[in-house]
Amino acid sequence: xxxxxxxxxxxxxxxxxxxxxxxxxxxxxxxxxxxxxxxxxxxxxxxxxxxxxxxxxxxxxxxxxxxxxxxxxxxxxxxxxxxxxxxxxxxxxxxxxxxxxxxxxxxxxxxxxxxxxxxxxxxxxxxxxxxxxxxxxxxxxxxxxxxxxxxxxxxxxxxxxxxxxxxxxxxxxxxxxxxxxxxxxxxxxxxxxxxxxxxxxxxxxxxxxxxxxxxxxxxxxxxxxxxxxxxxxxxxxxxxxxxxxxxxxxxxxxxxxxxxxxxxxxxxxxxxxxxxxxxxxxxxxxxxxxxxxxxxxxx
Amino acid sequence: xxxxxxxxxxxxxxxxxxxxxxxxxxxxxxxxxxxxxxxxxxxxxxxxxxxxxxxxxxxxxxxxxxxxxxxxxxxxxxxxxxxxxxxxxxxxxxxxxxxxxxxxxxxxxxxxxxxxxxxxxxxxxxxxxxxxxxxxxxxxxxxxxxxxxxxxxxxxxxxxxxxxxxxxxxxxxxxxxxxxxxxxxxxxxxxxxxxxxxxxxxxxxxxxxxxxxxxxxxxxxxxxxxxxxxxxxxxxxxxxxxxxxxxxxxxxxx
Numbered sequence: 227x228x229x230x231x232x233x234x235x236x237x238x239x240x241x242x243x244x245x246x247x248x249x250x251x252x253x254x255x256x257x258x259x260x261x262x263x264x265x266x267x268x269x270x271x272x273x274x275x276x277x278x279x280x281x282x283x284x285x286x287x288x289x290x291x292x293x294x295x296x297x298x299x300x301x302x303x304x305x306x307x308x309x310x311x312x313x314x315x316x317x318x319x320x321x322x323x324x325x326x327x328x329x330x331x332x333x334x335x336x337x338x339x340x341x342x343x344x345x346x347x348x349x350x351x352x353x354x355x356x357x358x359x360x361x362x363x364x365x366x367x368x369x370x371x372x373x374x375x376x377x378x379x380x381x382x383x384x385x386x387x388x389x390x391x392x393x394x395x396x397x398x399x400x401x402x403x404x405x406x407x408x409x410x411x412x413x414x415x416x417x418x419x420x421x422x423x424x425x426x427x428x429x430x431x432x433x434x435x436x437x438x439x440x441x442x443x444x445x446x447x448x449x450x451x452x453x454x455x456x457x458x459x460x461x462x463x464x465x466x467x468x469x470x471x472x473x474x475x476x477x478x479x480x481x482x483x484x485x486x487x488x489x490x491x492x493x494x495x496x497x498x499x500x501x502x503x504x505x506x507x508x509x510x511x512x513x514x515x516x517x518x519x520x521x522x523x524x525x
Numbered sequence: 526x527x528x529x530x531x532x533x534x535x536x537x538x539x540x541x542x543x544x545x546x547x548x549x550x551x552x553x554x555x556x557x558x559x560x561x562x563x564x565x566x567x568x569x570x571x572x573x574x575x576x577x578x579x580x581x582x583x584x585x586x587x588x589x590x591x592x593x594x595x596x597x598x599x600x601x602x603x604x605x606x607x608x609x610x611x612x613x614x615x616x617x618x619x620x621x622x623x624x625x626x627x628x629x630x631x632x633x634x635x636x637x638x639x640x641x642x643x644x645x646x647x648x649x650x651x652x653x654x655x656x657x658x659x660x661x662x663x664x665x666x667x668x669x670x671x672x673x674x675x676x677x678x679x680x681x682x683x684x685x686x687x688x689x690x691x692x693x694x695x696x697x698x699x700x701x702x703x704x705x706x707x708x709x710x711x712x713x714x715x716x717x718x719x720x721x722x723x724x725x726x727x728x729x730x731x732x733x734x735x736x737x738x739x740x741x742x743x744x745x746x747x748x749x750x751x752x753x754x755x756x757x758x759x760x761x762x763x764x765x766x767x768x769x770x771x772x773x774x775x776x777x778x779x
Contacts, residue, residue, distance in 0.1 A: 304543070304544045304547050304548070333547065333550075333551065339637065339641065339642040339645070343597065343600055345550065345551065345554060347547070348546060348547060348550055348581060350543075350546070350581060352543045352546075353543060353547070356543060380593055380596070381554075381586075381589055381590060381593045383550055383581070383582075383584055383585050384581060384584055385580065385581065385584055416589070444592075446592075447589075447592045449589060450589070450592060450593070450596070
């Protein structure tokens with residue numbers, strides 16, 4: 227009896243930013259080609275049009291499943307989600323054949339202009355309920371499930387904990403959750419709580435995707451974690467990843483978000499670290515391109 | 526320099542709604558004046574802020590807030606610099622940085638007079654320095670107008686903030702449609718520029734723009750050209766091309 231030959235299975239995917247396609251250690255298509263066979267999927271943000279999305283599919287993703295990371299639809303914004311932008315980006319999701327869409331829950335505009343550094347929302351019941359309303363509005367018009375992501379927190383304000391806030395959001399919207407373990411760490415650092423406790427406070431049974439990325443604690447102020455994506459992954463974040471994988475029964479994808487400041491060796495080293503961790507715990511992804519899309523409102 | 530009106534913060538503190546509390550959070554992240562008003566009100570909230578808002582704001586670690594605000598001001602400075610590096614070639618950082626900090630702590634930061642954040646900053650800087658240096662005011666007007674007609678800003682995060690918080694550049698101004706300009710044209714009518722979609726101009730005692738249409742790279746008299754009386758013209762062309770010129774006004778009717 228001959229042993230059946232299996233194709234190599236990618237355990238994790240890359241989280242990429244289209245704006246930086248020429249600025250990574252290698253150009254985006256070359257980077258994806260270099261890790262071919264080791265990638266389970268790709269996640270991409272800042273794709274402005276269907277034409278760009280097609281280029282991304284042709285040159286980078288190929289047959290890999292793709293998560294469409296939205297750029298500032300902002301269901302937490304005071305006026306609710308930017309439905310004009312969201313509707314326009316549906317064409318991008320169509321080209322990608324997106325498995326789902328996602329976005330960090332926060333405030334993306336300061337004053338009247340979009341700014342490149344957002345703010346986590348007030349952790350308050352009224353805001354959580356407002357986010358729920360926004361996600362429902364998005365779900366009504368989209369063919370793709372929207373998965374809210376836990377935001378990076380360099381400052382936390384409000385009477386709810388991160389865990390209480392996201393229980394209320396995911397229960398209210400009856401949606402899945404994207405757990406960014408570096409963001410969980412940033413919150414733990416900001417509120418000076420053990421990061422394991424923060425992780426356990428979250429609705430882990432709703433987690434379908436985990437983000438992991440590098441960063442560092444501000445050397446001048448030790449309760450400020452900077453989620454740069456351009457530094458090595460902090461050991462505490464690796465701990466959180468291991469813990470989260472073990473306690474997220476519906477987890478389907480692990481995404482390593484990379485920044486342009488990473489060297490090729492650093493990227494390779496952290497990719498392997500995450501890959502080895504997932505292999506050691508025996509976790510495998512279950513993410514594939516959707517075979518048929520739901521009609522609007524049923525995603 | 527003009528700082529944020531305390532009245533706006535005080536009014537927000539008295540409102541009992543989600544939008545007001547969110548706007549307060551945002552203002553606290555950029556404005557020291559707002560933070561001072563809130564910290565003062567929290568000492569004796571009765572009658573100065575609604576109960577729910579007092580309860581929310583009492584969760585703020587004001588030391589952490591100050592660190593956060595400093596970081597955001599540094600990032601704002603870098604964001605503006607990356608949007609238009611030539612302004613930083615022309616005007617020293619020692620001059621611009623306090624203006625950026627004052628901008629973030631002003632009402633202008635929250636009012637969308639310019640098409641872009643950079644143009645809005647230039648409007649603020651132009652008005653703020655006009656009483657002390659007309660040359661500097663003219664330089665900010667020139668760069669602000671060039672930004673007004675240029676391509677949309679790239680929305681990508683500076684290197685030391687969460688890299689997840691990227692975005693898509695905002696829509697550029699539709700140059701084929703006339704739009705109200707927030708800039709003072711000094712009573713001059715812009716000349717007809719063939720093929721230009723839009724044209725704006727202002728009067729300056731400095732040439733500012735050389736014969737090849739290049740922006741000033743320093744405030745040295747040699748770089749600014751001969752003093753005189755000029756109409757500085759900025760024109761937008763299809764394809765988001767922008768050009769600038771200095772037309773001598775002597776002998777012409779304004």
